[in-house]
Amino acid sequence: LVLVMDFGGQYSQLIARRIRECGVYCEIIPFSTPIEKIKSMKPNGIVFSGGPSSVYGEKAPRCDEAIFTLGVPVLGICYGMQFTAHTLGGEVSRAQTREYGNTRLCIEGESSFFAGVSKETQVLMSHGDFIAKAPAGFSVIARTDNTPVAAMADEQRRIYGVQFHPEVQHTPEGMKMLRTFLFDICACKGDWNMGSFVDQAIASIRAQVGDKRVLCALSGGIDSSVAAVLVHRAVGDQLTCVFVNHGFLRKGEPEQVVKTFRDGFHMNLVYANVVDRFMGRIAGVTEPEAKRKLIGDEFIRVFETEAAKLGEIDYLVQGTLYPDVIESGTETAAVIKSHHNVGGLPEDMKFSLVEPLRDLFKDEVRLLAKELGLPEDIVWRQPFPGPGLAIRIIGEITEERLNILREADAIVHQEIKNAGLYRKVWQSFAVLPAMKSVGVMGDERTYAYTVGLRIVSSEDGMTADWVRVPYEVLDVISRRIVNEVKDVNRIVYDITSKPPSTIEWE
Numbered sequence: 345l346v347l348v349m350d351f352g353g354q355y356s357q358l359i360a361r362r363i364r365e366c367g368v369y370c371e372i373i374p375f376s377t378p379i380e381k382i383k384s385m386k387p388n389g390i391v392f393s394g395g396p397s398s399v400y401g402e403k404a405p406r407c408d409e410a411i412f413t414l415g416v417p418v419l420g421i422c423y424g425m426q427f428t429a430h431t432l433g434g435e436v437s438r439a440q441t442r443e444y445g446n447t448r449l450c451i452e453g454e455s456s457f458f459a460g461v462s463k464e465t466q467v468l469m470s471h472g473d474f475i476a477k478a479p480a481g482f483s484v485i486a487r488t489d490n491t492p493v494a495a496m497a498d499e500q501r502r503i504y505g506v507q508f509h510p511e512v513q514h515t516p517e518g519m520k521m522l523r524t525f526l527f528d529i530c531a532c533k534g535d536w537n538m539g540s541f542v543d544q545a546i547a548s549i550r551a552q553v554g555d556k557r558v559l560c561a562l563s564g565g566i567d568s569s570v571a572a573v574l575v576h577r578a579v580g581d582q583l584t585c586v587f588v589n590h591g592f593l594r595k596g597e598p599e600q601v602v603k604t605f606r607d608g609f610h611m612n613l614v615y616a617n618v619v620d621r622f623m624g625r626i627a628g629v630t631e632p633e634a635k636r637k638l639i640g641d642e643f644i645r646v647f648e649t650e651a652a653k654l655g656e657i658d659y660l661v662q663g664t665l666y667p668d669v670i671e672s673g674t675e676t677a678a679v680i681k682s683h684h685n686v687g688g689l690p691e692d693m694k695f696s697l698v699e700p701l702r703d704l705f706k707d708e709v710r711l712l713a714k715e716l717g718l719p720e721d722i723v724w725r726q727p728f729p730g731p732g733l734a735i736r737i738i739g740e741i742t743e744e745r746l747n748i749l750r751e752a753d754a755i756v757h758q759e760i761k762n763a764g765l766y767r768k769v770w771q772s773f774a775v776l777p778a779m780k781s782v783g784v785m786g787d788e789r790t791y792a793y794t795v796g797l798r799i800v801s802s803e804d805g806m807t808a809d810w811v812r813v814p815y816e817v818l819d820v821i822s823r824r825i826v827n828e829v830k831d832v833n834r835i836v837y838d839i840t841s842k843p844p845s846t847i848e849w850e
């Protein structure tokens with residue numbers, strides 16, 4: 345076990361994730377954790393995260409200084425290093441200018457910490473304060489042009505500090521350093537894996553839930569699916585999942601969800617087929633925000649009704665991931681679109697939350713999904729918006745239009761998969777602008793719908809670029825849709841990035 349002591353840094357989770365990538369189990373603890381508790385956890389090593397504070401600040405986070413006397417190796421990163429230096433008698437000063445960005449690091453001497461690292465290497469710096477003098481017992485093991493003590497080591501006490509961020513990709517040799525710390529200095533074994541995560545998660549879900557009942561809104565997306573399967577492993581039939589089919593799902597999707605979870609995993613699954621109800625309500629609605637709001641509200645109503653039928657339930661499972669936890673803090677951001685997902689349930693529903701994926705990143709959830717035996721289709725499913733196809737039909741939603749879009753979308757899906765692009769792109773789907781144009785087929789004039797193709801690459805959905813899909817692939821998609829989907833005679837490719845566009849058309 346390695347502990348990441350969180351001093352409020354934006355990279356604390358990333359540090360934890362890097363440690364897990366090395367096959368070492370790791371937990372994040374607040375800096376205020378009592379020393380007795382830390383001792384009782386018997387860590388092999390402790391990493392201090394960065395943080396926005398200055399050690400001289402009034403509210404500067406400080407942990408119990410006894411941490412340096414436990415005999416456990418410590419690695420301080422950025423603020424964590426400054427805290428170490430300050431506490432152990434070194435000198436921390438305010439820099440004239442902040443040092444931010446890729447910086448050349450020069451390694452000095454032969455420290456065990458930099459074993460195998462190039463003498464000059466690139467690192468990411470992001471700090472205002474710097475260490476002017478290392479504490480007694482420490483040697484300076486690296487510097488940069490602006491930072492005299494960019495890394496320091498007390499090999500005897502096994503306490504290390506780095507001013508830069510070894511955990512980010514902009515520090516290409518950072519993982520080497522972390523590995524050295526974990527394996528050579530802390531003597532970790534590196535035998536932890538997603539299987540161990542499953543065991544730990546199951547134990548903690550059982551401890552939280554006891555013999556109470558649990559509810560889950562299952563969408564078939566990877567996050568809610570993984571969360572549900574994990575909770576099911578932990579508490580079996582105490583879990584009931586509710587899957588709402590609002591009628592705006594893709595071809596074959598409802599059947600797949602029912603088959604996977606009911607037949608495959610033998611879970612209690614309530615399938616609320618409310619297609620007619622949604623179609624009745626959405627008729628005539630064309631304004632994008634009105635559609636989103638209507639579907640979101642109606643979804644909640646259906647979910648509440650189904651939950652009420654189940655009687656007393658105490659817990660609600662949510663597939664919240666770590667990035668959702670950080671991003672939920674954006675109160676000032678303008679509303680571009682009111683996003684709705686199955687997690688967006690009303691506040692007045694009186695449940696305690698079970699969030700087994702809170703500490704994980706998306707790609708870790710994929711590994712976990714595989715570990716749990718979820719089918720490939722779910723493991724690699726591209727993001728799909730809560731309001732579904734309803735926001736991919738511009739203008740009024742009719743059954744005819746839904747059918748056209750569903751068929752066209754299935755072709756895009758198949759061909760992007762055939763071309764080996766499905767996992768490489770962020771999303772690939774069809775939209776129906778619901779405009780008609782004139783064409784000619786078999787000497788006859790046609791007047792039919794246009795289908796738009798939206799295929800984008802993205803890291804997180806916040807920004808995106810259109811994918812330069814090979815012409816041949818676009819050609820096959822175009823021919824197939826026009827030939828196989830009735831009432832379509834034109835295909836266009838959306839070549840705008842986000843911004844200024846958005847990924848979805850509404």
Ligand code: XMP
Nearest residue numbers: 683684685727728729730731805846847848
């Ligand atoms: P936009 O269209 O805003 O989409 O560029 C960014 C990403 O978010 C997805 N999206 C949604 N996801 N509920 C969701 O769960 C929603 O209401 C919703 N709207 C958009 C979109 O598919 C893209 O990945």
